[in-house]
Amino acid sequence: MRFDLRLKYYFEKHGFNAASRLADSLGMRASSVRLFFIYISFVTAGLWFGVYLTLAFWLKLKDLIRAKRSSVFDL
Template identity: 70%
Template sequence: MYKILHFFEKHGFFVASRLADRLGMRATQVRLFFVYISFITVGLGFGLYLTLAFLLKLKDMVYTKRSSVFDL
């Protein structure tokens, strides 16, 4: 288990620093960018889900087919 962990620490966690070197930025700024983007994408998906649920509920309340006057 420690060999796998050591391998990923040695070879896998330099993505942000390599990308920062190519862009001429600091690695912490790149990492913060990825964190903020992940929160935004999760929040947008959840917000879209709630909006669609609200609109469907509103549609059901407005366009309910009533068979008679007494169904009000």
Template identity: 75%
Template sequence: MLAIIKLKFFFEKYGFQVSSRLADKLGMRVTNVRLFFIYISFVTVGLGFGVYLTLAFWIRLKDLIRSKRTSVFDL
């Protein structure tokens, strides 16, 4: 149980103050740095979804332009 408390203390001391340390080094407010991280996370999720939709549209468009022939007599 003591090891878990030490691990929690370690993460609270060194892990959770990333945005405040970064804000101090850059000379910014902490809230602006946190908002930047939130916006970037939404952009990365949206970017992946946008690429997926673009590729799906591209494949669908390719199938519409190039018709599939089932036999030789469809010429």
């Protein structure tokens, strides 16, 4: 058998079956485990997007406060 087919079958047997094996070991349904992984991926992606927006707002606010100060040379 070709190497790429053996690699494909290995990942199908061991990699893609991870949610089912985890569910079996926890005594849950595989669909619940898959749904948990989907939810946690959205939460982690959304968390870093929220951090990005917070930092962008913070930098904009810093620029607005710093822009209102007058310089010594503006007198």
